[in-house]
Structures are given as C-alpha cells and as structure tokens.
Amino acid sequence: MRLATLRVGGTTAAVRVDGETAVETGLPDLGALLAEPDWRLLAENANGARHDVTDHAPLIPHPGKIICVGLNYRTHILEMGRELPRYPTLFAKFADALVGAHDEIVLPADSAAMDWEAELAVIVGATVRNADPGEAEAAIAGYSVLNDVTARDWQYRTPQWLQGKTWEASTPFGPVLVTPDELEADPEITCEIDGELVQRARVSDLVFPPAELVAYISRIVTLRPGDVIATGTPGGVGHARTPPRYLRDGSVLRTRISGIGELINMAHAS
Known part of the structure; x- marks a missing residue:
C-alpha cells in the first residue's frame, strides 16, 4: 500500500495512492492517519474523494520527532575518513525544515555550503518503548525518501551537528x-x-538497519506514530569531494529510491 499527504483545495488530505489516483481517507494528513490504531484498515477501505496525484505536501507535515542518523553507510563513513561506529550517531531535525516532493529548497543567505544527502526514511506506525527486534520491526509503518540537505559550514562550527x-x-x-x-x-x-x-548505493550498505535503529532509539525515547527516522546517507556527498561541491541557486536535486519514488526539488537562494 502507498500513502501520501496531498495539498487539496487550500488544505491537506491523507490519501491512498492507487496508481495515478489519490483516494482521500478522511484524515487531514498522514500523521493524523497513523495516529489511528486501525490506520491500515482505514486506508485500505478508504473510498473518499479522488484526485490526480499532484502537489505533495511533506509526507508527515508535523512529526512529533525527526531523528536522524549520521555516518550509517559504510561508503560514506570511509569517504569521510572515519571508522565504522559501534553505536548510531543521532541528531534531531525539526518539522519547519520539511518541504514536499516537488517544492523548492531554500538556500539560506547565511550558508555557502549547502550539501545533499539522499536518505531512506522510516516512518513509525505504533507506539514503542524498549522494543525488542520483533516489536521494532512491527512498529515500522513504512518507508519513504528524504534528502537531509546540510549547511556544512554551520554543521562543523561545533562538534554538535x-x-x-x-x-x-x-x-x-x-x-x-x-x-x-x-x-x-x-x-x-x-x-x-x-x-x-x-x-x-544499496540500502544493504547500512551499518545499522531500520529495525535496529527503531529498537535502539526506543530505549532512549518513546517512539510514536508519525515519528520519522532518517537512516543516513551513502557516499558521494559534495563536502567530501576535491574540491568540495555544493548546491547553487537553480540546482535541480533529484533523490530516488527504487520501488518508492523520487523527489525533484529546485534550490532557490533566499
């Protein structure tokens, strides 16, 4: 099953995507849908208004938590000159950072080093705390695509990213x-x-796979429906190149995961 949040008539709607048709579920966004205990059944049986699949809002517009994992692809770890980690490197992102699948990316005037980071996103579909591997696997509602565009000149001002x-x-x-x-x-x-x-890259290059991340993070904090885990990026980022390369005004960023879909976003200087 494929689900999305679309902008429809000045608001948003959680939809089931059937090919080129979006079917409204009756909930205002995918986060609200996942908060329903029987969200799978609601989505499968949805028979609301139908639309073309256009104008995607951020998949989860207002997640309670966005937890990101750094240095989680073997290729990326090696290109950054680091050793394979024993534990996941975690940091946070806030909902104001999110844009939709075809929205513009804002290049802030304060940064001259905005870099790309294609990532597999994990979306939580159940409340879990101290999850064992089976519980962690079962708590994953699904997967999506995310690009953790990063201001490298700000990231490395301090040890905190x-x-x-x-x-x-x-x-x-x-x-x-x-x-x-x-x-x-x-x-x-x-x-x-x-x-x-x-x-x-292939997702199998991950050091810490999705269910392991859910289990690990759930020991720190309760994960709830609609929470997002960005699982890290593979090698090939601009900052690791010689010379470094970054996004420019007008750059078109295309991020794709096979079997899920793609993001196409133009960078725009603020």
Missing part, C-alpha cells in the same frame, strides 16, 4: 509511504544534481 541540519525549508520528504510488504528486498538509493549522478 544540529545547527547545520535543520534550516527551514531545506529537507524534501516524500512523495509516498510504502508499507513494508511492498518494499523491494534491497532498494537502490540515488541522488542527481542537474542530471549528474552523484550518489548511488
């Missing part, structure tokens, strides 16, 4: 949630800048 990671209107997220039963066995993740392939 937050200030480089959550600039407003910087993080495209969507276009759909794909439930685990429909996810490919080992999806390919790619990123293109103006048609040039800059990142390409």
Whole structure:
C-alpha cells in the first residue's frame, strides 16, 4: 500500500495512492492517519474523494520527532575518513525544515555550503518503548525518501551537528509511504544534481538497519506514530569531494529510491 499527504483545495488530505489516483481517507494528513490504531484498515477501505496525484505536501507535515542518523553507510563513513561506529550517531531535525516532493529548497543567505544527502526514511506506525527486534520491526509503518540537505559550514562550527541540519525549508520528504510488504528486498538509493549522478548505493550498505535503529532509539525515547527516522546517507556527498561541491541557486536535486519514488526539488537562494 502507498500513502501520501496531498495539498487539496487550500488544505491537506491523507490519501491512498492507487496508481495515478489519490483516494482521500478522511484524515487531514498522514500523521493524523497513523495516529489511528486501525490506520491500515482505514486506508485500505478508504473510498473518499479522488484526485490526480499532484502537489505533495511533506509526507508527515508535523512529526512529533525527526531523528536522524549520521555516518550509517559504510561508503560514506570511509569517504569521510572515519571508522565504522559501534553505536548510531543521532541528531534531531525539526518539522519547519520539511518541504514536499516537488517544492523548492531554500538556500539560506547565511550558508555557502549547502550539501545533499539522499536518505531512506522510516516512518513509525505504533507506539514503542524498549522494543525488542520483533516489536521494532512491527512498529515500522513504512518507508519513504528524504534528502537531509546540510549547511556544512554551520554543521562543523561545533562538534554538535544540529545547527547545520535543520534550516527551514531545506529537507524534501516524500512523495509516498510504502508499507513494508511492498518494499523491494534491497532498494537502490540515488541522488542527481542537474542530471549528474552523484550518489548511488544499496540500502544493504547500512551499518545499522531500520529495525535496529527503531529498537535502539526506543530505549532512549518513546517512539510514536508519525515519528520519522532518517537512516543516513551513502557516499558521494559534495563536502567530501576535491574540491568540495555544493548546491547553487537553480540546482535541480533529484533523490530516488527504487520501488518508492523520487523527489525533484529546485534550490532557490533566499
């Protein structure tokens, strides 16, 4: 099953996506739908107004938590000159950073080093605390695509990364949630800048896979429906290049995960 949040008639609607048709579920967004204990049944049986699949809002417009994982692809860890980690590197992002699948990305005037980071996003569909592996797996509502666009010059001002990671209107997220039963066995993740392939990897390159991340994070904090985990980026980021390369005004960023979909976002200088 594929689910999304669309902008419809000046508001938003949680929809089931059937090919090129979106079917309203009666809930205002996907976060609200996932908060319903029987969300799967509601979505499967939805028979509301139908629309073309256009104008995607951020997949979860107002998640309670966005928890991001750094240094989680072996290729990226090696290109950044680091050793494989024993534990996940975690940081946060806030909802104001999120934009839809085809919205513009804002390049802030305060940064000259906005970089791309294609990522698999995990969306939580049940409340879990201190989850064992089975509970963690069952708590995953589905998967989506996210690009953790990062202000490198701000990220590395201090040892704490937050200030480089959550600039407003910087993080495209969507276009759909794909439930685990429909996810490919080992999806390919790619990123293109103006048609040039800059990142390409398989999700199997993750050091800490999705269920392991859910279990680990749930020991720290209760995860709730609609929470988002960005699982990290593979090699090929601009900051690791010689010379470094960053997004420019007018750059077109295309982020794709096979079997899920793609984000196409133009960067716009503020």
